[in-house]
Amino acid sequence: MSSATTYRICPRSGLQFEAQAEKLILANAVAAVVCLLIGGLLAIGVVLTRWPAVHWLEAATFYQVLTAHGINMLIYWIIFFEIAVLYFCSSTLLRCRIATPRIAWFAFALMFIGAVVNNVAVYQGGSSVMMTSYVPMMAAPSFYLGLILFAVGALIGCFVFFGTLVIAKRDKTYQGSVPLVTFGAIVACIIAVFTIVSGAIILIPTYLQSIGFVEHVDPLIYRMIWWAFGHSSQQINVAAHISIWYLVAAVVFGARPMSERVSRGAFLLYILFLQLASAHHLLADPGVSTEWKVVNTSYFMYFAVLASMIHGLTIPGAMEVAQRQKGFTKGLFEWLRKAPWGNPVFSGVFISIIGFGFLGGISGVMMGTEQLNMIIHNTIYVPGHFHATVVVGTTLTFMALTYYLIPVLFKREMIAPTLAKWQPYLFGLSMYFFCLVMMGAGTLGVSRRHWDMAFDGSALAYEWPGAAYMMMGLVGIGGVVAIVGGAIYIYVTVGSLLWGKRLESGEKSQKVTPIPPTAPAAAAQTYGSMGFVAPGTFTLAMIFLVAFVLYYFINWKYLSTLWGLS
């Protein structure tokens, strides 16, 4: 099979694409964007119903729409895109052919069929069980079947990725170690295998229960294993989007990692500790011991948080070092002021880094703390947090990457460059606002996944404070603006694919051009204040740390005023 393929070197980026891999990346990325479009349309229903003054959909429709929104966004959009990223990080970055392209197409077909089957199950009604689908609440059998097919497809995709690494090694297309970005993708893929297997362990018996083959799936065990799948999915995203942050730092600034040792070490911590974070979904559950909660929700002593904090410094730090080498050395922040803010590839990633750290990271650690969790569990603070991590972190990063890929991979000139320039700001900043007011409403206790905060028809209705209503109104406004931002992204990307000017694709060749050995890095840099090579980044990191410490202890202070509980 290997002889039938060709390679082309993209004249704009210098990247080398193998024909089969390129088609697979295209197919997966396009499927991802279609799912994003579906999820985005559904978001309109969610946002306009939770906006108390609008309260658009009927309860049954709302729960149906919310289920489909969650699944399309969190699973299909992100995982299709991630499979594309895995193929890119293996075949393209290592300049080799993709392993077993037919099996990779089979994986794609399984994922596609699974996504369709599952979506259809939800739209038929009777499967409005939310993405978490906790037993004993039951969905239609095809709901679980669709998820299982998709997961099997994704798992096969992961193994194609590993196979491709083997091919690159065997064909000696690179020397020494794999690039850092590929290394990050390997981490994401290892976590993905763990995640998907956990999903299979629990969804297969649940499927069997839905067709009447198994009598009973224990609700507590379901929750535990489901979350080994559910939260770990987000851990794949973290590893993947952090790899893309390094990639963008490299392509926009020509930045080198400050230290390969530190960055790779931090990725390794993810493999060892990141999945433990799943446990924080069980903090308010009965029957789980204190010791288990402390060990697991601290990601065993917070080593995974440590890893994220390291990446939070090393990525902007690498950008700063690269900028300073170009002569932007004045003061702490000239490097940042003179960054290409009009380039959506950079601005998207930078907005993502800041939002992911400040909004997603801090709130995540807060709610993952055993006792503090009691003041936010199942409130709308939770979606506030995960929109900051998944949407600001992962989705915005993937959007930024697409802007890079349109000319490089899709060989099209971007239509509406001005719209594209503003899109990360509109989408990213409105999501910041959306997440913040959602967390505010959650702090006041407003429930997540709740059709009517006025409790219409309840004999013992509770009245939320006026501030909660106001915040939910602001959630509605922020959400609508974010949806517009998302629509612009869809317009620009799909429009560029359809109507963008075709760009020259570069020479096709039967032969691989291996990656030439990299010239050794320059010796240690000598500029910067405090003897630091990246003083600006360090200052930002200190601001982050102070915000983190303050917010953490404010929550403890509040908790200490509540009812005694033991």
Added chain:
Amino acid sequence: MSAILPPADRLWWKHPIDRVEGTWIALAFVWCMVMFFMMVLWHVYGDQNLSTETYKTTPDAFIANAQAMVDQYTVRTETDLEIPVVAPPAGSDIYLIARLWNFWPILELEKDKTYRLHLTSMDYNHGFSLQPTNLNIQIVPGYEHVLTVTPNQSGEFSIVCNEYCGIGHHMMVGRLYVR
């Protein structure tokens, strides 16, 4: 562009760590340790720690206990549904049932007194969200969760279900009084 190229130095794991990275890793590590020990310390010195006392149960067994409490300590009923308001003595075992789509019964407790609150669900997962205090606990069917609670404020409280449990989820609100 070395993050997308193999590291120039084949022995990259021997690279020296820059001071800015070293300092930050040390600071972040110390903070992570503080956060880790905070959870442990709160178990020793703090008053808000979720109980882990749990038993397997069945709806029938739990209803029997709850009914016995209601029969003994009901002081009045509320609303057209005649939901019993139960005022059990301080220190006793109290029972709260969550089911589609209500909490039963209404409990009336005394401020600063301690009770053993038994929680379970008759059907699906539900949420125990005490408002306006904002304490939130998961209720899982088949499992009886026993919490030792000490209300520190008097007044009227609501228990909102905050785990999605079907179409009537938004009507699932209970009440709790503290004298």
